[in-house]
Amino acid sequence: MSRGSGLLSGFRGGHSYEEYSFGDNTTFIVDLRHMFEMYVSPDRSWFSIGAGALLGQIAYPLLEQYNLLTPHGTCPTVGITGLATGGGYENMSKLHGLTVDNILEVEIVSPNGSQLIVNEQTYPDLFWALRGAGSDSFGIITKLTFKAYQAPVDYLSSRDTNTKLAIKDGTVVVEAFDIQVGTCTIDVGESDDNAAEAIQRVNHILNKFPTTSLNTTSVIADRYVDFIFRASHPNDVGIEDPSQLPNVTREMFTWRNFHANNLIEIADALRLYNLLVETLDEFQDIIIEMYAFGGAINDMTPLDTSFNHRNGILYLVQAFHNGKATLNPYHPSLDWLTRFYEWTKLVFHHTESYQNYADGTMPDYLERYYGSNLDGLKEIKRKYDPQNIFWHPQSIPV
Numbered sequence: 001m002s003r004g005s006g007l008l009s010g011f012r013g014g015h016s017y018e019e020y021s022f023g024d025n026t027t028f029i030v031d032l033r034h035m036f037e038m039y040v041s042p043d044r045s046w047f048s049i050g051a052g053a054l055l056g057q058i059a060y061p062l063l064e065q066y067n068l069l070t071p072h073g074t075c076p077t078v079g080i081t082g083l084a085t086g087g088g089y090e091n092m093s094k095l096h097g098l099t100v101d102n103i104l105e106v107e108i109v110s111p112n113g114s115q116l117i118v119n120e121q122t123y124p125d126l127f128w129a130l131r132g133a134g135s136d137s138f139g140i141i142t143k144l145t146f147k148a149y150q151a152p153v154d155y156l157s158s159r160d161t162n163t164k165l166a167i168k169d170g171t172v173v174v175e176a177f178d179i180q181v182g183t184c185t186i187d188v189g190e191s192d193d194n195a196a197e198a199i200q201r202v203n204h205i206l207n208k209f210p211t212t213s214l215n216t217t218s219v220i221a222d223r224y225v226d227f228i229f230r231a232s233h234p235n236d237v238g239i240e241d242p243s244q245l246p247n248v249t250r251e252m253f254t255w256r257n258f259h260a261n262n263l264i265e266i267a268d269a270l271r272l273y274n275l276l277v278e279t280l281d282e283f284q285d286i287i288i289e290m291y292a293f294g295g296a297i298n299d300m301t302p303l304d305t306s307f308n309h310r311n312g313i314l315y316l317v318q319a320f321h322n323g324k325a326t327l328n329p330y331h332p333s334l335d336w337l338t339r340f341y342e343w344t345k346l347v348f349h350h351t352e353s354y355q356n357y358a359d360g361t362m363p364d365y366l367e368r369y370y371g372s373n374l375d376g377l378k379e380i381k382r383k384y385d386p387q388n389i390f391w392h393p394q395s396i397p398v
Helices: 056-066 080-086 124-133 192-206 224-231 266-281 295-299 332-348 365-384
Strands: 007-011 027-031 038-040 046-050 103-109 115-118 140-147 154-160 164-168 171-175 179-186 218-223 254-260 286-292 315-321
Touching: 038 056, 046 056, 056 224, 080 103, 080 124, 080 140, 103 124, 115 124, 124 365, 254 332, 266 332, 286 332, 315 332
Parallel strands: 007 027
Antiparallel strands: 038 046, 046 140, 103 115, 103 140, 154 179, 154 218, 164 171, 254 315, 286 315
């Protein structure tokens, strides 16, 4: 197919906040949703999965049948290919790295129709590019191979069942409804004493944080598969049991995000508090999440993969509007997201955004997504797709 006759896009049925995988009336869409066959190696050190798989189609069978995991996020309706090739954060990432860090091999159909087996030995430059900027810029991925890890017996998580915004001793305290945060893994085995001791240690740490009078945070020990189920927001996706994870759908959200590499001052925290108070009454369905970076995520460098957001990054912040798939571009909560994002640029001075949360409103998206890796990615794009057949509004340009 020539560049003039249309564009190619691989549709996998997961999340695309800007809906780039649908293309336009000149786009030829290849539907991969039925390609989710899994193979686990005899020694259980790796597994391969079809590129159309959603996370729910990976997490549950991998855990239930093999007691294995790879860090791949918790939302069951996300497609593995887009998540993995753009980064992929999960509760185990500080222990095992990002999803992208655990890719061992990629099968891809190139723009000239050739099927390539891409790894460190065969096509090292393309392998570098696919791990961080690989979604729909260099070809259609048909299969991925990942490292596999033994799943923990139990997982400690904390729950907070109150909603409260308060300032105590100059510190902003936000207690949100039904927070579920992974804390650590424990190998309980046959003894409940290990679990009790681990919970006591975690509570000792949590008790050092400021609280309000309504704070009811508690730490519990879950089976890991049950933690994954709870972390998947089962009420939102309409499931009641972990076995339903492979068969769920979810509405679109509107997102703004950035990577932060500094903490904020008290005065700015007060401004943040006032901005958040607005979400209690005037602006509804606003959710803000923060993911701590560090640990094994920093074991890789931008020279190892094209994922650029590593050393110096403290956490990923994402704010989104759960608008039940509203298409109203003038919804007041969307304006709040814009004001929040612009305010954070002044306070955090952030220059990086997560490429997996595509944001069509950013004029400098390429620089924010790929940073110093952008020139190398353009060179590889020209080598493997000189006619720019695989294009969408935020793909790597030639």
